[in-house]
Amino acid sequence: MPWVLWVPATLALALVVLPVVGLLVRTDLRRVPELIVSDAALTALRLSLETAAVSTLACIVLGVPLAVVLARSTVRGIRVLRAVVLLPLVLPPVVGGLALLYLLGRKGFLGYLLGVTAGVQVPFTTAAVIIAQTFVAMPFLVVSLEGALRSGGDRYEQIASTLGARPWTVFRRVTLPLLLPALGSGAVLSFARALGEFGATITFAGSYEGVTRTLPLEVYVQAEADVESAVALALLLIVVAVVVIAVARPRALEGTAR
Template identity: 70%
Template sequence: MTRIGLPRLLLAPAFLGFAVIVLPVAGLLGRVDWAGLPALVTSGSALSALGLSLRTAAFSTLLCLLLGGPLALVLARADFRGLRLLRALVLLPLVLPPVVGGLALLYLLGRNGFAGQWLDIAFGVRLPYTTAAVVLAQTFVAMPFLVVSLEGALRTAGQRYEAVAATLGAGRWTVLRRVTIPLLLPGIGSGVVLSFARALGEFGATIAFAGSLEGTTRTLPLEIYLQRESDVDAAVALSLLLVVIAVVVIAVARPRAVEGLR
């Protein structure tokens, strides 16, 4: 198959775009205290924050999949008035500053929020400033990434295979389980990777809704922010650790998702 070349004029802006992304990371590498790096990233507070970040990001990604998957199916396959408004509301966390999302969660589920008051009175549950609050904050900001990936995959796949299966007598659940979900696997992989990476780096919504309690709500981004004020070398080392984890997650999982699209 003949490859179609790109206009040479695109190379310069493409290089500049690459530089905008890569050079700040290069600047970070230049500031790292390499001699003290092992001690900085294995301190008690660093390991506690890292473990909490990985656990909460995993739980929030699972929530994104369980809730965002059906939501993406509705957005891609349903047809009713108000669908465009629903899609706009679902994508709202993509454009909102995360701290606004955290405040919204706080005023909904906090002690003075109408849902928070009900949870407190009926079940004695107080979500703000708990590990569960971290998971909810991460889910709020990460779910749109999974929804966008799955909805795009559904629209690209179309409905012809599902229509054939229905014509052959397959029920709705059978079509979903045997046709739709297998077609969605590449999109699911891509969405899960993006959601996990976004949840892992979440800061604004977490600090507004969950606070910064060591061992309970202080994730790695919050630990970096706090260390920046008192120990710049530790903040830089933890920032590098977060960059490495994100790169590994994307490098390992993303190619498998892309390969499924071929």
């Protein structure tokens, strides 16, 4: 490895690590335990973990077929479709939240239809949190899976087809097993992104304790009232995210290597 790579690599690592060090320096570590065990903090943490888990499952159910379509389809306009799917990666989350609000809100065409036909109001509910998290997190899964499909090629699927396997059988017995390592890695990224989602959530779901106030929103609320508590909760969020990535991602990468 060229030694010169250590210079930008060190700078990149410092850019990521030093802000966290700044939080640690700012915090009275002796008070952290009492600050993170409040009812509001524990409720926000529980809500974050539950909604992130459900949104990750939604990403898998919806994102796997979408990734296969993007990687294998030859229909016209697939590049445009791919750009639209990846749009949440570049959109500010607040813009995504506004888009969801004007789609599913009372005055949105789909929200109005749901309200009239089923009496359902989506915004400012826990369901809205899950939808917002899925909106911003699913592209991470789709990118991981589509990249794995394209780099792996389709020779195994073509062989299965020439042997008489139907398309659904090819997908279930060939494509899906090949995707499993990348699926694990993409699911971890989606969960971590959903766990830290803020902008789309507060715009589309609001900040109601026990209903829509996830841990990032609790940090924001506490920052206006008690900075020490906000910093402690921010450290808790960082620890949870690091644990999730450190525990799950190496296993996914190990599966990719095999």
